[in-house]
Amino acid sequence: MYFCSIEKFMTQSEENYLKAIYHLGRKNPGVISTNAIAEEMQTKPSSVTDMVKRLSEKGFLNYKKYQGVNLSERGIRKALMIIRKHRLWETFLVEKMNFSWDEVHEIAEQLEHIQSEKLIDELDRFLAYPKVDPHGDPIPDKNGEVQSRKSKLLSNLEINTSGVCIGVRDSSASFLRYLDKNQIALGDRIQVMEKEDFDDSIRVQIGGRKLSLSHTIASNLIVTQESE
Amino acid sequence: MYFCSIEKFMTQSEENYLKAIYHLGRKNPGVISTNAIAEEMQTKPSSVTDMVKRLSEKGFLNYKKYQGVNLSERGIRKALMIIRKHRLWETFLVEKMNFSWDEVHEIAEQLEHIQSEKLIDELDRFLAYPKVDPHGDPIPDKNGEVQSRKSKLLSNLEINTSGVCIGVRDSSASFLRYLDKNQIALGDRIQVMEKEDFDDSIRVQIGGRKLSLSHTIASNLIVTQESE
């Protein structure tokens, strides 16, 4: 009886499920429900059950009927490699192909399934081993290591403290375009001036400019922990 | 009744058939047989019949039962765009990703199916609008125009004439590696010294070096028509 050392081929659909399950596991750790996966994948729970069985047979996750799933060691490794590809391609699109950060997701969804380890390693080198993608999300390295920085949400900063914007929690095109429109970019230092009890909006200062941000906006902006 | 202006989505398989049919049409013009397509696609004639029906319904080719197929205007345009993508990606892989010319085909086969016109146009710009790919094959431009140069096969050059090597007819990895091993590259000037009647091999001179090439090799090397 062999230990399967040969990496089996995965279909795009299988890869997409794996990635979705990984992301769900980040959001709230523990066991992941069929319904949650269906929601994330925009599909039906019955389809999820089928796929989850297949992924479980292939050893990417642990699954017991009616008990939900969680990724195996192997599943995590595989998911990290897919995320690595996705984020490297996003970086490539923004840095070299003149895309803006709200345009890259769909295309990276396609590119992340290209099978060639050499290509990904060369892309990594070509981009000078970036640590984060255009949305500030960390890029796993060749060994699956992800650099994690101390961070908090802008909405949790105290009055009169500041932080540098290093990422977004929601990376939907509409949110990203909102930020562009209001000239808020990764790397900007944001100082909290005032908090409005009524609607939890906050008044901030960015590079001399003052503006007020709704709670929804503030709770989707990730800033450095150590405030100056 | 609309003229379909909206480009319908094509599956990867459909795109592959279209490309194969286009290439077959180049090789020997006229009507293309089911068997020839099956051979090219490494599949069975019955599968070809099914696919050809679909492509015909979608208006990419003209098909009458038992009469073979040929591409429609629309099919040609589509095929040229797929070839454009394939060859731009091959160029990218060699020029920017440190691949050698015998490694790029399989990966370009995957990349050619990525759907994003903007990406391809940006890639074109990024590579400075190359006219030929790493194997010397012409890259169709955004409008489907292909630059064609006067060329002949090395095996057809007269004794004591020379030509510049501009392409290969066979771009299999084994042939390309043979050329690498013998230090024959695109751009090299090759002079024909002698022809051997017995086996049609030829004796040539390349940058001072003399070597003899079998007929098979010589008839797969494309050189400029106008010999110096």
Added chain:
DNA sequence: ATTATAATTTAGACAAAGCTAAAAATATGT
């Protein structure tokens, strides 16, 4: 504890893209 509700799984169907084996049409040889 029993029932109602929600979550999950099963069963059966469908489309895409392939296959094999058999049938039909075309082409070829004498």
Added chain:
DNA sequence: ACATATTTTTAGCTTTGTCTAAATTATAAT
């Protein structure tokens, strides 16, 4: 022209990934 060979098509099956509808299990409420 007719029989044979070749090419092409059809019919029916397989797999992947989806769906709907029905059945089953788990959870929550009284």
